[in-house]
Amino acid sequence: MPYNKITTNHLDQLKSLNPRLEISNLKEDIQNASHDETEDFNYPPEAVIFAKSTKEVSQVLSFAYENNIPVTPRGAGTGLSGGALAVCGGIVLSLTKLNKIIEIDEDNLFAVVEPGVITQNFQEAVEKIGLFYPPDPASKGSCTLGGNLAECSGGPRALKYGVTKDYIYGVEAVLPNGDIIQTGGKLLKNVTGYNLTQLLLGSEGTLGVITKITIKLLPLPKHKQTLIIPFGSLEAAAKMVPIAFKNGLTPCAMEIMEKEAVQCASEHLGKSFPNATAEAQLLVELDGNDLGVIEKDLEKITELAMNHEALDVLIADTSAKEKEIWSIRRACGEAAKKDAYYKELDTVVPRASLPKLISGVKKICQKHQVTSICYGHAGDGNVHVNLLKSGLSDEKWQKELPIVTQEVFELTVSLGGTLSGEHGIGWLQKEFLPIAMDKLVIDAQRKIKSAWDPKNTLNPMKIFPTQ
Numbered sequence: 001m002p003y004n005k006i007t008t009n010h011l012d013q014l015k016s017l018n019p020r021l022e023i024s025n026l027k028e029d030i031q032n033a034s035h036d037e038t039e040d041f042n043y044p045p046e047a048v049i050f051a052k053s054t055k056e057v058s059q060v061l062s063f064a065y066e067n068n069i070p071v072t073p074r075g076a077g078t079g080l081s082g083g084a085l086a087v088c089g090g091i092v093l094s095l096t097k098l099n100k101i102i103e104i105d106e107d108n109l110f111a112v113v114e115p116g117v118i119t120q121n122f123q124e125a126v127e128k129i130g131l132f133y134p135p136d137p138a139s140k141g142s143c144t145l146g147g148n149l150a151e152c153s154g155g156p157r158a159l160k161y162g163v164t165k166d167y168i169y170g171v172e173a174v175l176p177n178g179d180i181i182q183t184g185g186k187l188l189k190n191v192t193g194y195n196l197t198q199l200l201l202g203s204e205g206t207l208g209v210i211t212k213i214t215i216k217l218l219p220l221p222k223h224k225q226t227l228i229i230p231f232g233s234l235e236a237a238a239k240m241v242p243i244a245f246k247n248g249l250t251p252c253a254m255e256i257m258e259k260e261a262v263q264c265a266s267e268h269l270g271k272s273f274p275n276a277t278a279e280a281q282l283l284v285e286l287d288g289n290d291l292g293v294i295e296k297d298l299e300k301i302t303e304l305a306m307n308h309e310a311l312d313v314l315i316a317d318t319s320a321k322e323k324e325i326w327s328i329r330r331a332c333g334e335a336a337k338k339d340a341y342y343k344e345l346d347t348v349v350p351r352a353s354l355p356k357l358i359s360g361v362k363k364i365c366q367k368h369q370v371t372s373i374c375y376g377h378a379g380d381g382n383v384h385v386n387l388l389k390s391g392l393s394d395e396k397w398q399k400e401l402p403i404v405t406q407e408v409f410e411l412t413v414s415l416g417g418t419l420s421g422e423h424g425i426g427w428l429q430k431e432f433l434p435i436a437m438d439k440l441v442i443d444a445q446r447k448i449k450s451a452w453d454p455k456n457t458l459n460p461m462k463i464f465p466t467q
């Protein structure tokens with residue numbers, strides 16, 4: 001559907017609707033909103049609006065709906081699937097200034113927050129009073145809770161504690177036509193009607209703009225222990241993952257990094273990683289309230305690892321060391337993209353299929369002479385495959401990239417997996433969706449989108465393949 005361009009008349013109308021609306025067409029704001037962390041896309045919107053209340057979000061959406069102008073919601077722009085790109089122009093609606101922690105309810109173990117709160121700020125606020133919000137995307141220092149909901153973000157601790165959707169019990173959202181709805185609440189049980197809260201989660205800003213969030217909290221575990229297990233091959237590290245679970249261990253994180261990921265992240269930060277020359281590392285975190293249980297689990301995992309090709313088991317014995325190791329793991333994504341051209345795939349398979357996925361990815365990349373760096377949330381079967389242009393000519397890279405992507409996705413699906421574990425489909429992966437999803441399932445979702453957004457003004461051209 002062709003959209004209208006924003007005119008000065010439109011901007012004047014919006015201003016007269018609400019003189020306090022913060023509308024910007026400053027070069028710097030347009031430039032910041034024209035990309036996210038996905039490859040090297042550049043889609044400048046025509047205007048950026050910084051919402052400061054639900055009412056303002058509603059005013060902008062209903063105006064855009066009436067005037068057939070596309071709107072792209074945006075948090076911090078750390079997305080890795082292009083969801084926040086204004087691919088049809090129009091308005092980028094930034095939620096970063098809607099950033100209050102409204103309430104932390106210690107009696108009911110719930111919090112109510114606005115979407116622009118930075119994830120780590122929220123975690124630190126609840127941890128100060130002994131509470132815990134586990135979802136911890138590696139970008140937690142900069143991403144927003146609204147973006148986390150829209151992508152249903154995961155992170156290392158998803159393994160034991162689940163992903164964003166497991167903690168969200170209600171939202172306030174503004175629908176594409178400007179209507180404001182409230183769903184759920186501080187209720188641990190609620191089967192009253194369809195679960196619209198969960199429908200909005202992971203909908204990548206295509207069904208509504210989230211303006212308030214009700215979050216379940218847990219008591220903060222008292223103890224944790226981080227360990228590093230180096231291996232002589234990536235496959236050996238991957239094989240260890242299901243073995244740990246089969247033997248009754250429930251670590252709260254089990255991350256995998258291949259040597260190149262560790263090396264480029266260490267260099268990027270100017271920090272050193274123990275045993276960095278090993279071909280692969282597992283980074284394991286155990287947590288709980290009973291130190292004795294953690295110590296027993298530590299002994300058990302050490303014994304299992306040493307019986308299954310581990311080169312060593314190293315314990316982070318100070319919190320400074322632990323922080324340093326985690327900072328290297330969190331930097332892998334950014335550091336692996338040191339090449340100007342890259343593509344990050346977010347493959348996920350059942351945990352036990354991880355060794356087959358990793359060895360298959362390496363074979364595909366070798367066949368097409370494309371460099372790959374793998375790391376990710378091994379305990380969830382979720383591996384990020386960074387494809388790098390490295391020494392390839394522009395022509396070869398353009399030719400091989402879609403083929404390698406297609407082959408990696410086909411392999412993933414053949415192993416019972418799917419295209420994205422936590423980054424979403426967005427703009428980047430949408431043409432590959434039919435590899436993982438039946439036409440009937442895609443059509444059922446298109447129907448939901450057109451029922452909620454018949455004029456397709458909210459974040460158009462995302463998730464679904466071009467028809």
Ligand SMILES: Cc1cc2nc3c(=O)[nH]c(=O)nc-3n(C[C@H](O)[C@H](O)[C@H](O)COP(=O)(O)OP(=O)(O)OC[C@H]3O[C@@H](n4cnc5c(N)ncnc54)[C@H](O)[C@@H]3O)c2cc1C
Pocket residue numbers: 036037072073074075076077078079080082083084095115136137138139142143144145146147148149150151152153154155156204205206208209210211330333334422423426459
């Ligand atoms: C270095 C790095 C590490 C990362 N690690 C992880 C990881 O471990 N796990 C993980 O899951 N992801 C990870 N990510 C991806 C990214 O950080 C997450 O997807 C994050 O949730 C995006 O949040 P954001 O605020 O930046 O959202 P944006 O990128 O601004 O937007 C993402 C999507 O959310 C929509 N959106 C934003 N706010 C709202 C709202 N209020 N209402 C409706 N829709 C909205 C946008 O339209 C877009 O579709 C990583 C990214 C980077 C750069």
